Amino acid sequence: MNPQAPAYELIEDAPRVIRLALEGDWVQSQPIPDFSLLRSELIALAPEQLVVEDRKLGEWGSLMMAFLLQCHSYCEAEGIALDTRSLPEGAQRLLDVATVVPPHVRPREPRQDRLKQLNPIHLARVAWSDIRSALAFLGDLSIALTRLLLGRANTRFTDFRHFCYQAGPNAFAIISLTSVLVGMILAYLGAVQLKQLGAEIYVADLVVIGMLREMGVLMTAVVMAGRTGAAYAAQLGTMQTNEEIDAITTMGVSPMEFLVVPRVLALVVMLPLLTIYADLLGIIGGGIVAGGMGITLLQYTSQIEGALSLTHLMVGLSKSLVFAVLIAIAGCRSGIQSGRGSAAVGNAATDAVVTALVYLIVADAAINIFYQQVGI
Amino acid sequence: MTEAEAHISVRDVTMAYGSRLIQRDLNFDVNRGDIFVIMGGSGCGKSTLLKHMLGLIQPAAGDILYAGESFTHADQATRDRMRRSWGITYQSGGLFSSMTIGENVALPMQLYTHYSGAEISEVVSYKLSLVGLGGYESYYPSEISGGMQKRAALARAIALDPDILFFDEPSAGLDPISSSLLDELIVQLKESIGATVVMVTHELPSIFSIATNSVYLDAGTKTMIAYGNPRELRDHSEQPVVRQFLAREASAPAETA
Numbered sequence: 001m002n003p004q005a006p007a008y009e010l011i012e013d014a015p016r017v018i019r020l021a022l023e024g025d026w027v028q029s030q031p032i033p034d035f036s037l038l039r040s041e042l043i044a045l046a047p048e049q050l051v052v053e054d055r056k057l058g059e060w061g062s063l064m065m066a067f068l069l070q071c072h073s074y075c076e077a078e079g080i081a082l083d084t085r086s087l088p089e090g091a092q093r094l095l096d097v098a099t100v101v102p103p104h105v106r107p108r109e110p111r112q113d114r115l116k117q118l119n120p121i122h123l124a125r126v127a128w129s130d131i132r133s134a135l136a137f138l139g140d141l142s143i144a145l146t147r148l149l150l151g152r153a154n155t156r157f158t159d160f161r162h163f164c165y166q167a168g169p170n171a172f173a174i175i176s177l178t179s180v181l182v183g184m185i186l187a188y189l190g191a192v193q194l195k196q197l198g199a200e201i202y203v204a205d206l207v208v209i210g211m212l213r214e215m216g217v218l219m220t221a222v223v224m225a226g227r228t229g230a231a232y233a234a235q236l237g238t239m240q241t242n243e244e245i246d247a248i249t250t251m252g253v254s255p256m257e258f259l260v261v262p263r264v265l266a267l268v269v270m271l272p273l274l275t276i277y278a279d280l281l282g283i284i285g286g287g288i289v290a291g292g293m294g295i296t297l298l299q300y301t302s303q304i305e306g307a308l309s310l311t312h313l314m315v316g317l318s319k320s321l322v323f324a325v326l327i328a329i330a331g332c333r334s335g336i337q338s339g340r341g342s343a344a345v346g347n348a349a350t351d352a353v354v355t356a357l358v359y360l361i362v363a364d365a366a367i368n369i370f371y372q373q374v375g376i
Numbered sequence: 377m378t379e380a381e382a383h384i385s386v387r388d389v390t391m392a393y394g395s396r397l398i399q400r401d402l403n404f405d406v407n408r409g410d411i412f413v414i415m416g417g418s419g420c421g422k423s424t425l426l427k428h429m430l431g432l433i434q435p436a437a438g439d440i441l442y443a444g445e446s447f448t449h450a451d452q453a454t455r456d457r458m459r460r461s462w463g464i465t466y467q468s469g470g471l472f473s474s475m476t477i478g479e480n481v482a483l484p485m486q487l488y489t490h491y492s493g494a495e496i497s498e499v500v501s502y503k504l505s506l507v508g509l510g511g512y513e514s515y516y517p518s519e520i521s522g523g524m525q526k527r528a529a530l531a532r533a534i535a536l537d538p539d540i541l542f543f544d545e546p547s548a549g550l551d552p553i554s555s556s557l558l559d560e561l562i563v564q565l566k567e568s569i570g571a572t573v574v575m576v577t578h579e580l581p582s583i584f585s586i587a588t589n590s591v592y593l594d595a596g597t598k599t600m601i602a603y604g605n606p607r608e609l610r611d612h613s614e615q616p617v618v619r620q621f622l623a624r625e626a627s628a629p630a631e632t633a
Contacts, residue, residue, distance in 0.1 A: 066501070069505055090570075098506045344518075346474075
């Protein structure tokens with residue numbers, strides 16, 4: 001049997017008593033009548049009573065129920081008595097269930113002024129409150145670290161060891177790849193320029209100084225910001241969602257000591273080690289390019305010996321300590337202050353990486369200027 | 377009980393995580409129109425059985441059939457087709473937290489029906505009214521209470537007018553009033569849309585007020601030890617542990633004996 005097109009008809013039984021006769025199959029392949037049409041007809045007729053009638057009603061489902069529900073809310077609002085007794089029993093019952101609870105009206109929220117978000121004063125205020133909250137976080141962290149030094153913090157060594165393992169050995173593969181490639185890129189960039197002066201041999205100096213002072217530590221930090229910083233934010237954000245952070249707080253343990261300190265310390269220990277590893281591999285990467293340009297291994301190594309200095313290494317390592325703290329703070333702060341739910345955790349991870357990268361670049365520039373001023 | 381009535385048939389199912397056996401030799405039918413309860417003590421594998429029935433975990437052995445058609449051994453396309461007539465609510469709701477309640481309920485319709493945008497929003501508001509959440513379309517799951525989230529999840533589960541409704545602990549974490557309202561709602565919906573209901577629960581009031589059939593999984597013997605209407609099982613089961621579970625007795629007659 002082919003489905004019949006669903007339709008309704010309005011019949012005036014008595015003055016102000018209207019019959020709404022339904023027919024056909026109210027299923028999804030059929031054109032469902034639009035309630036707004038019925039509403040305009042009802043407005044014109046202004047009935048006091050509306051009687052819904054089942055006239056050759058075939059199959060019906062959610063679409064008819066949605067139509068009837070709109071009908072019901074309209075009648076409710078206009079004070080029209082609605083009689084649905086001739087509907088099929090199931091439909092009647094569903095309509096009863098659907099209308100037991102009156103619809104909730106969402107309170108109007110103050111509208112956000114879109115232009116306000118471009119207002120420089122507003123932006124400055126947002127930036128200032130962000131800086132303040134970062135400083136407050138840093139302050140809390142300092143208190144927790146002090147308590148750790150005094151031996152009064154609830155920080156577990158096993159956690160610290162676990163995070164060291166995650167931040168260190170587990171990152172070897174990706175750090176190896178990036179630092180060899182960065183070393184090669186440095187050598188290649190320098191080689192093209194130095195060749196014009198016939199000074200290819202200084203590629204070695206360029207690679208050593210470039211890796212040790214700048215690229216080794218910066219690339220490692222960028223990778224770790226994406227890898228470990230985001231992981232910290234996601235872990236702590238999920239713990240926030242699962243009320244684990246509430247549980248820790250109500251046990252009388254500071255989440256700062258229990259969760260943040262081991263993560264920060266792990267990164268502070270591992271990032272300098274990874275940086276040394278990255279420096280080494282970068283120099284090897286540079287050697288590969290240098291070898292391709294006809295510089296012998298002996299020439300390369302003796303040139304490196306001349307360029308290597310403890311100062312360059314220490315410049316890089318001092319940066320790595322600062323970067324480690326910044327990455328860990330950005331990650332942990334986003335995680336701890338994360339909202340609840342999967343979307344909020346995602347935002348926290350994104351925030352962690354973006355903030356960490358901004359911190360890294362700004363800090364790197366500041367440290368470079370400082371070292372240049374003091375002549376290191 | 378004839379084979380034609382059986383809506384879901386579980387045949388010789390053994391469930392295991394790796395080498396750890398959870399339950400073995402499960403054999404039972406869920407008839408069309410039943411409100412079927414999977415019972416058992418904590419850790420006996422109730423939720424695991426539900427996950428097997430939903431195809432989230434593959435049984436170690438045996439077969440699960442829906443209306444006589446094997447689900448366990450079906451290919452992905454057939455499974456997806458069969459699943460389309462199911463509505464499922466998860467223990468913690470399973471609402472997508474990045475979508476509003478309205479978008480959550482609309483999603484199955486956008487995926488599997490040809491409704492127009494206006495029709496979808498009308499049906500969404502109808503489904504939400506059914507669970508008593510009319511007007512909550514624009515809220516995010518995190519903005520409403522746990523009980524409301526469960527009801528919103530139910531609205532999403534019934535979006536496509538399913539044949540079978542699965543509930544994992546529908547009233548866990550709800551106050552007695554909300555939980556009895558939810559029970560009533562489940563019965564009303566089942567009667568109106570003619571669905572079969574399968575639920576995992578250990579809320580005794582729910583079990584006695586709405587269940588028509590049940591199976592009891594025993595953690596000790598790792599198999600089902602009772603099958604039937606829970607009210608009858610409470611009074612007449614041969615298994616002391618089942619009577620004790622249903623009568624909510626603390627000390628085990630079997631252990632003291």
